[in-house]
Structure formats: structure tokens, C-alpha cells
Amino acid sequence: MNFATTDICDANEDLITLGVLRVVAPLFKSYGGLDKFQGSAVTLKVFEDNTWVRTLLDEPGQGRVLVIDGGGSLRCALVGGNLGVLAEKNGWAGILVNGCVRDTQELQGSKVGIRALAAHPQKSVKRNIGERDLIIDMAGTVVKPGDRIYADEDGILVSDKALI
Structure with missing residues (x-):
């Protein structure tokens, strides 16, 4: 995977101005085994309930990125080691979790990029409460189903269209 979020930003300043390319606030820490990942967004909205997280990760991922709006809750984890293995x-x-993860040692062993606010x-x-495939707010950034997600050590980008 040969891309850099900094290069994408530099080459697409006009798209940032237009809101086609959005930079996610630098609130998310890396917990997965991959520091760099990209893919089409599958969106999920849940609150302190990860039943639907497991349901979606049980589907063929096809190189996609599961974007979970967990409401920013810091009271429990939505993704753990078993779900990292499943993904x-x-x-x-x-x-990408707007919430927490757990089993961080196990998550680091999975070949999946995982970003979250914190460990819990x-x-x-x-x-079994949740909604999928809707427009969500990821820490102030709008993410729609099918948006492209680009993440590396410098940050996370959301784009309305593929840029690389």
C-alpha cells in the first residue's frame, strides 16, 4: 500500500476547500497490526453495544473499512481481540471506532488497521441495537457509506471519491 495522507492532502487542497476531502480530527490512536490502510467505508451507528459490530465483521470485508460511530463513549469497548481476528x-x-477498544495486545497482532479514541x-x-449504512458524524467529520477512508501514521482522511 503506497500512499501518504500528507501527499493526498497536498495534491488535493482544492478538494479539501470544497469539502470533498475531509481530515478527521487527530483524536484517534492506532491499535491494530497495520498502521496504514484504506478502503471503502461501511458505516455503523451504535452506543455501548457491539452486537452489530460482530455482525458486520462476520461479513466478507472485501478490503473495506468499518466506520463505527459509538457516540464517543469512553465507558466500554466496542472492539476486542476476537473481533480483530474476525476482521x-x-x-x-x-x-475506525469513535469509542474504545480492548485486548490491545491481541489487536496489535491482527493484520487490520484499527483506530479508536482509547482503550477500555x-x-x-x-x-442488538444499531443502524448501518447511514451518514454518521465521526468526531466532527461526516462519513457516508462508500466514502474512501485513508489512514496512516499522520492521520485519517475521508473522501467522497477514490483519490489513489
């Missing part, structure tokens, strides 16, 4: 097994490129040892509840 890798099913071909997901990455997971407590698991989520299981109420």
Missing part, C-alpha cells in the same frame, strides 16, 4: 479472517482493511477493559452490552 482479519474476513478481509476487512480497517476499523470493560466489554459492551449486547442489546
Whole structure:
């Protein structure tokens, strides 16, 4: 995977101005085994319930990125080691969580890019509540299903169209 978010920004300043290319606020830490990933966004909105996270990661990932709007909750984890293994097994490129993860040592061993706000040892509840494939707000950045996600050590970008 040969791209740099800095180069994408430099080459597309006009798209940033137009809002076609958006830079996600630098709030997310890397927890997965890959520091760099890209793919088409699959969006999910949940709150302190990761039932739908497992459901989506159980689907063929096809190099996509699961973008989870967990409401920014810091009270439990939405992704753990077992889900990291599942994401890798099913071909997901990455997971972006507006919330927490756990089992960080296990997540680092998975060949998936994972970004989240923080680590938290407590698991989520299981109420089977969530919505997928809708427009979500990821820490102030709009993400639509099918948007392109680019993430590396310098940051995370969301684009309405493929740029590389």
C-alpha cells in the first residue's frame, strides 16, 4: 500500500476547500497490526453495544473499512481481540471506532488497521441495537457509506471519491 495522507492532502487542497476531502480530527490512536490502510467505508451507528459490530465483521470485508460511530463513549469497548481476528479472517482493511477498544495486545497482532479514541477493559452490552449504512458524524467529520477512508501514521482522511 503506497500512499501518504500528507501527499493526498497536498495534491488535493482544492478538494479539501470544497469539502470533498475531509481530515478527521487527530483524536484517534492506532491499535491494530497495520498502521496504514484504506478502503471503502461501511458505516455503523451504535452506543455501548457491539452486537452489530460482530455482525458486520462476520461479513466478507472485501478490503473495506468499518466506520463505527459509538457516540464517543469512553465507558466500554466496542472492539476486542476476537473481533480483530474476525476482521482479519474476513478481509476487512480497517476499523475506525469513535469509542474504545480492548485486548490491545491481541489487536496489535491482527493484520487490520484499527483506530479508536482509547482503550477500555470493560466489554459492551449486547442489546442488538444499531443502524448501518447511514451518514454518521465521526468526531466532527461526516462519513457516508462508500466514502474512501485513508489512514496512516499522520492521520485519517475521508473522501467522497477514490483519490489513489
